[in-house]
Amino acid sequence: MSQFFAMGGYAVYVWGAYGVTAACLALEVFFVLKRKRETKA
Amino acid sequence: MTDAMSIKWFWFASPQTFYPLAGWVARASGILAALLAAAGLYVGFFVAPTDATQGEAYRIIFIHVPAAWMSMFLYVVMAFWAAIGLAFNTRLSGMMARALAPTGALFTFLALWTGSLWGRPTWGAWWVWDARLTSELILLFLYLGFMALQAAIDDPRRGDRAGAVLAIVGVVNIPIIYYSVQWWNTLHQGASVSLTRSPTMAAQMVAGMLLMALAFWMYSIAVSLARVRRIIEERGEAGT
Numbered sequence: 399m400s401q402f403f404a405m406g407g408y409a410v411y412v413w414g415a416y417g418v419t420a421a422c423l424a425l426e427v428f429f430v431l432k433r434k435r436e437t438k439a
Numbered sequence: 440m441t442d443a444m445s446i447k448w449f450w451f452a453s454p455q456t457f458y459p460l461a462g463w464v465a466r467a468s469g470i471l472a473a474l475l476a477a478a479g480l481y482v483g484f485f486v487a488p489t490d491a492t493q494g495e496a497y498r499i500i501f502i503h504v505p506a507a508w509m510s511m512f513l514y515v516v517m518a519f520w521a522a523i524g525l526a527f528n529t530r531l532s533g534m535m536a537r538a539l540a541p542t543g544a545l546f547t548f549l550a551l552w553t554g555s556l557w558g559r560p561t562w563g564a565w566w567v568w569d570a571r572l573t574s575e576l577i578l579l580f581l582y583l584g585f586m587a588l589q590a591a592i593d594d595p596r597r598g599d600r601a602g603a604v605l606a607i608v609g610v611v612n613i614p615i616i617y618y619s620v621q622w623w624n625t626l627h628q629g630a631s632v633s634l635t636r637s638p639t640m641a642a643q644m645v646a647g648m649l650l651m652a653l654a655f656w657m658y659s660i661a662v663s664l665a666r667v668r669r670i671i672e673e674r675g676e677a678g679t
Binding site: 402405406407408410411412414415416418419422423426427430431433434 | 484489494495496498499502503506541542545548549552553556557559560658662665666668669
C-alpha cells in the first residue's frame with residue numbers, strides 16, 4: 399500500500415498533479431452549485 | 440425547407456425550451472463522468488504497466504493529455520457558439536460560449552500544471568519556453584481575456600458580441616498548439632495517439648487515457664450545461 403503511494407519515488411509529482419486536478423474540478427462543481435442556490439434565493 | 444422543419448431546427452435555440460433539456464443532460468453526463476473517471480483511474484493506476492523509461496511518473500499522462508485535449512476542444516466549441524451567435528443573433532449561443540469559457544480555462548490551467556509536474560522529473564525543468572508550452576499559455580490568456588471582456592460589459596448581449604469577436608480571432612491559436620510539435624523543434628514530444636496511425640504506447644495505457652478523456656468530456660458537458668442554466672436564470676429567460 400505504501401509502495402503504491404510512493405509511486406516509485408515520484409509521489410510529489412504524480413499526487414501533486416492528481417490532487418490539484420481533483421481539487422479544481424471539485425471547486426468548479428461547488429461554485430456552479432452555489433451559484434444555483436444564490437440565483438434561486 | 441418547410442416551415443415545420445425550420446421550427447424544429449431552432450426549437451432548442453430558445454433558452455426556455457433548452458433550459459429543462461440542459462438540466463436533464465447535465466445530470467446524466469455528471470453520473471457518466473463519475474463512472475468513467477472511476478474506470479479510467481482504475482485502469483491508469485492498477486492495470487497499465489510501469490513505463491520502462493519514466494517509471495511511475497508517466498502516470499500523469501492519464502490527466503495531462505485529456506486535459507490538454509479538452510482545453511483545445513472546448514475553445515473550438517466556444518468559438519463555434521460565439522460565431523453562431525454573431526451570425527444568427529441567437530440568444531442562447533452567446534450564453535453557451537460564456538458557460539464554456541471557465542471550464543476551458545480550468546482545463547488549460549490543469550494541462551499546464553500537470554505538464555509542469557511531469558516536466559520536472561523527465562526534462563529536469565518545471566517550465567521551458569517551448570512552442571507547445573508557450574502556445575498553450577497563450578490559450579489560457581485567451582480564455583481569461585474572453586471572460587474579463589464579457590465581465591467588463593454590463594449589457595449582456597453587447598458583451599456576448601464583443602466576446603465572440605475575441606473568441607473567433609483566437610481560434611488561430613488552436614492549430615498552432617496542435618501542430619507546434621511538428622512545426623518547431625520542441626522539447627515536448629509529438630502525439631502518441633492519432634487517428635491516422637496506431638498508438639505508440641501500450642494498449643492499457645491508451646485505454647486509461649481514452650477513459651479519462653471521455654470522463655473529462657462528460658464532466659465538461661455536465662458543468663457547462665449546469666452553468667448555462669444559471670446564466671439563463673440570471674437573465675430571466677428560464678420561463679416557469
